Amino acid sequence: MNNQIKSKPKQSSSSKSLYLLIYNATSFLLWSTVTLRAILLIPALASHNKLYGLYDALFQFLRVTQTVALLEVAHAALGLVRASPVTTAMQVASRIMLVWGVLTPFPQIVATTNAFGRTQQGTTGGPIALAGCHLAWGITEMIRYGFFVWKEGISDQVPSWLMWLRYNTFFVLYPIGISSECVLMYLALEPAQDGKTGYDWLLKAVLAIYVPGSYILYTHMMAQRRKILKGKSKAS
Known part of the structure; x- marks a missing residue:
């Protein structure tokens, strides 16, 4: 009886680890696809002054990939990961707002389609900003999910690089x-x-909280960095 009782947490922990490994590996593959395609497309499109074509080429896939990240709020709320649900929600919400609340209803800020069905330049600066999101989000998430996949599926000892x-x-x-x-x-x-x-007015309100919200998230990441590096120095 005692052996059976002790085995339950182990099985539960194993199931949780397997789920997180599958989730992180799937997210890594999705973000890798988005990012590598963007890296290949952006120079080619920019050289022909057609950066607006990035929207038609990748936005639908980017939107799906980013929407999957809503699961991370649930993971934090359910205690599957050691992360603050509030901080996680703040990190995910801004991107969800952008893909669903900005780019989906107002695609004309990055690209427009004329009467002949041809994609044209959107608002000045829009395509460049979209490219910035693709690269900043994509590279960040490739590294982050790659880090988690290594820890969940390979070893707790993550390579220094x-x-x-x-x-x-x-x-x-x-x-x-x-x-x-x-x-x-x-x-x-x-x-x-x-x-x-x-x-x-909703967009203005979101913009108004971007500055304090960005400061909170940025200092949170810096605190995490100090904590990890401090622990690493003690271990060595």
């Missing part, structure tokens, strides 16, 4: 991502105002 990427690249990628998101949200204000639904 992967550890360095996980806790240092955000210094550059996070500002690029945040600034790109703000640009796209700002560009969406005009078409939102044209709709006369008051939706532009």
Whole structure:
């Protein structure tokens, strides 16, 4: 009886680890596909002044990939991972807002389709900001999910190069991502105002909390970095 009781937590832990491994591996593959395609497309499109074509080429896949990340809020809330549900929700919400609340209803800020069905340049700066989101989000998530896959599926001892990427690249990628998101949200204000639904006030409210929200998330990541590096130095 005692042996059976003791085995239950082990089985539960094993099931949780397997689920998280599958989730992280799937997310890694999705983000790798988005990111590598963007890396190949962006220089080619930019060289022909057709960066607006990135929207038609990748946005639908980007939207699905980013929407999958909503599961991370559930993971934190259910205790499957050691992460704050509030911080996780803040990190996911801004991107969900951008793909579903900005780019889906207002694609004209990054690309437009004329009467002949041909994609044309959108609002000035929109395609560049979209490219910034693709690269900043994609590289960040490839590193993050790759880190988790290594820990869940290979070893708790993560290679030093992967550890360095996980806790240092955000210094550059996070500002690029945040600034790109703000640009796209700002560009969406005009078409939102044209709709006369008051939706532009929601976008303005989101923009207003971007500064304090970004500061909270950025300092949170820096605190995590200090904690990990401090623990690593003690272990060595």
